[in-house]
Amino acid sequence: MISHAEAQALTSARLDAALDPVAERELVTHLSTCPSCRTFAEQSNALVSGLRELPYLPASPTVSRAVHSYIGKPRSPWAKLGTIVPLQGMPAFSAIAAALLVVFFSVFVYLRVDRTGTPLDPGNDDSETTEIGGFIEAPETTATFAIVETEQAEDRATESDADSATESSDPSATVEAESSDSTEPADDAQSTSLPEEDEPTSEPESTTASDSDETDAPPEPTVTIELAEPTQTSEEDATGQGTDPEPTDETNSVLTAP
Amino acid sequence: MTAPWAGVRPATTSGSKRVSLDDNNLVERARAGDQTAFALLFERFHAPVLNYLHRMVYDRALAEDLTQDTFIKAYNALPRTKPDLAFKAWLYRIATNTAISHLRRGKIVKWLPFLTDRETGDEAIERSVTRSTDINVAMSKLPQHYASALLLRHYQGLSLAETAHALDITENAAKLRLFRARKAFAVVYGAAPDGTGDEEIDR
Numbered sequence: 523m524i525s526h527a528e529a530q531a532l533t534s535a536r537l538d539a540a541l542d543p544v545a546e547r548e549l550v551t552h553l554s555t556c557p558s559c560r561t562f563a564e565q566s567n568a569l570v571s572g573l574r575e576l577p578y579l580p581a582s583p584t585v586s587r588a589v590h591s592y593i594g595k596p597r598s599p600w601a602k603l604g605t606i607v608p609l610q611g612m613p614a615f616s617a618i619a620a621a622l623l624v625v626f627f628s629v630f631v632y633l634r635v636d637r638t639g640t641p642l643d644p645g646n647d648d649s650e651t652t653e654i655g656g657f658i659e660a661p662e663t664t665a666t667f668a669i670v671e672t673e674q675a676e677d678r679a680t681e682s683d684a685d686s687a688t689e690s691s692d693p694s695a696t697v698e699a700e701s702s703d704s705t706e707p708a709d710d711a712q713s714t715s716l717p718e719e720d721e722p723t724s725e726p727e728s729t730t731a732s733d734s735d736e737t738d739a740p741p742e743p744t745v746t747i748e749l750a751e752p753t754q755t756s757e758e759d760a761t762g763q764g765t766d767p768e769p770t771d772e773t774n775s776v777l778t779a780p
Numbered sequence: 781m782t783a784p785w786a787g788v789r790p791a792t793t794s795g796s797k798r799v800s801l802d803d804n805n806l807v808e809r810a811r812a813g814d815q816t817a818f819a820l821l822f823e824r825f826h827a828p829v830l831n832y833l834h835r836m837v838y839d840r841a842l843a844e845d846l847t848q849d850t851f852i853k854a855y856n857a858l859p860r861t862k863p864d865l866a867f868k869a870w871l872y873r874i875a876t877n878t879a880i881s882h883l884r885r886g887k888i889v890k891w892l893p894f895l896t897d898r899e900t901g902d903e904a905i906e907r908s909v910t911r912s913t914d915i916n917v918a919m920s921k922l923p924q925h926y927a928s929a930l931l932l933r934h935y936q937g938l939s940l941a942e943t944a945h946a947l948d949i950t951e952n953a954a955k956l957r958l959f960r961a962r963k964a965f966a967v968v969y970g971a972a973p974d975g976t977g978d979e980e981i982d983r
Contacts, residue, residue: 569965572914585848
């Protein structure tokens with residue numbers, strides 16, 4: 523004999539699918555002796571038949587117009603993208619994309635830090651230029667500037683070398699030869715042949731450049747000259763060389779400060 | 781009763797299998813961007829969804845708005861669905877979620893249809909109308925998840941699997957929910973007209 527709860531469960535299950543013969547027989551037996559379960563069965567049957575007999579609304583022309591009007595519009599490009607790339611089937615797509623972004627950003631940051639944070643190498647042009655950038659302003663903030671200056675200085679160095687080789691009478695060529703003489707004596711034969719005191723106006727610049735180069739590893743001399751020559755006033759303002767009678771000490775103090 | 785209930789009940793799932801195959805073909809075309817195919821699907825399911833939502837919210841204008849929202853959501857989401865989509869159950873799921881989310885905003889007043897036209901001489905019609913009214917009243921007192929399960933299963937004629945899919949639950953959970961909904965309905969339906977017995981509904 524089944525309980526009331528089991529009888530009601532079987533009554534409900536019978537509305538969804540046919541019961542097996544044993545359960546059907548037990549349910550019928552229980553319903554014949556239990557008025558409350560029989561009432562539940564009758565109400566359940568009334569529910570099913572009543573819902574099936576409920577009136578039915580016709581289709582709404584307002585809704586039809588609105589939906590057809592919406593369908594008639596062309597789809598947006600994003601909807602077409604969704605058709606091409608079924609993002610719903612790839613739940614980890616956004617996570618993978620985010621991870622790749624983080625990896626690329628980390629690699630980029632690592633390369634940048636590694637490039638600027640490398641200790642100075644006497645044979646490395648980047649290190650020298652970084653030091654020159656640090657000499658001008660701040661070493662960390664002028665990292666990009668230093669790299670750009672390196673490329674420009676290399677280009678100008680080749681030009682100035684060519685100029686100094688062909689136009690030895692030019693005052694700028696004299697300055698270049700002067701500083702290159704002080705930093706790299708055996709590199710350029712024409713530079714070493716020129717005297718230092720030929721151009722008094724460019725003496726502080728060349729002296730400063732040579733002093734700054736002497737504090738650290740010997741850099742490329744043409745690079746130093748290129749930085750000093752076009753930005754003469756700015757360097758003077760920054761280091762006080764324009765008014766200081768002894769620019770060497772001032773330059774050294776600036777270099778050792780950071 | 782006359783005017784508003786002039787609709788024709790559509791064929792249920794026990795109809796021919798060719799309809800289902802055509803549905804799959806239309807769904808496949810609509811997923812690929814065929815607007816005509818989606819329009820045909822809309823014509824096919826427009827009235828059933830409208831009636832289902834009308835039984836959920838008891839307001840025809842609101843049911844029309846929710847029907848429109850349902851089909852627009854379906855139109856936008858269809859290209860992103862999987863190829864083995866059960867369109868009918870999926871559509872009813874959208875309709876159910878749309879209605880329930882709207883009702884949960886707490887700004888809905890259930891307006892019961894005025895069906896108490898008992899002045900006709902035909903006793904059969906009177907009995908039918910009376911029973912419809914009673915069922916409407918009882919259904920309106922059920923919690924939404926019970927009402928939606930009963931409406932999908934017995935009013936819209938969905939199978940148990942389709943009902944479960946539309947409610948986003950398993951078949952066993954659908955059986956259990958239907959059982960509880962029928963018990964709740966029996967409590968309300970068998971209660972006195974003054975509404976006693978409402979507190980016995982297992983919510």
